[in-house]
Amino acid sequence: MVVINISQKTEFEDTISSSDLVVVHFYADWATQCGPMNDVLEELAKQAELKGVKFVKCPAEDLPEVSLRYSVSAVPTFLLLRGGSLLDRVDGANAAELTKKINLQVSKGSNTTSAKPAAEDLTTRLHRLINSAPVMLFMKGTSTEPRCGFSKSMVSLLDSHGALYKTFDILSNEEVRQGLKTYSKWPTYPQLYINGELIGGLDIVKEMNESGELQELLPKKETLEMRLKSLINQSDCVVFMKGSREAPQCGFSKQLMAILAETDIKFVTFDILTDEEVRQGLKTFSNWPTYPQVYVKGELIGGLDIIKELKESGELLSTLKGQS
Structure with a gap:
């Protein structure tokens, strides 16, 4: 098995989605400790008992979003993933610890799926989504590409106030789309929530805008x-x-x-x-x-x-x- 070199986010996402164990080395050419650890990775990739493991090298500076997501603040850092889920990590140049943790995950085999978090029930997921931002808009499409006239009007209204808000495209998830109607007792979209509380749809928001109530409730974007x-x-x-x-x-x-x-x-x-x-x-x-x-x-x-x-x-x- 050869060590795979990855420098694009899309390549990274495709690789870690594998059901195989994936070992990722975040490195930098200027960091002296990374060279020897790359050699360690090459040797591990040659071992017959690890033939089902994918070994990957990623330049940390070329993938800032990925580095941020996995809290990679120094190099070398090693992540052990399976099916996109983080199983373990090694921070620093510790070949013995890395080998130990790889062998442990290999020995677990199919049982590693137990390391994945249990699926959320729908009510818990909806509550989490609603409270994922102070102002949350459930709509058809996105703020840059609304997929219905009502959603487009709602986005225009919020943008006219320079509001700071987050959106969820209900067309992307039928379970959320149908479940939120029951959860909120509101049958149509878009739906606007502020601080976890349902404000309503476009008609309600328009009325609040005309009365001046809306502007007082909306947090404003900080310009760059x-x-x-x-x-x-x-x-x-x-x-x-x-x-x-x-x-x-x-x-x-x-x-x-x-x-x-x-x-x-x-x-x-x-x-x-x-x-x-x-x-x-x-x-x-x-x-x-x-x-x-x-x-x-x-x-x-x-x-x-x-x-x-x-x-x-x-x-x-x-x-x-x-x-x-």
């Missing part, structure tokens, strides 16, 4: 610009990077942390791998296309090269203190 300004100004010195100060996830971020560690400057970090909106938006906002990015008192200082230049010129400390 507002959010970026808030993040940039959360501390006198803010670093946007890949990973955290304890576990940088790229070579440039790692070098920057080493330089800043030599100063007595207090700073906070934001992991741009955990939020694609911030990751892309900040490039435009700051007119700076790469990471890491360092801000002092709300102003962009620059990336790693600028910080290195400031260190060499002796201006780094004063710049980080906002004195120049």
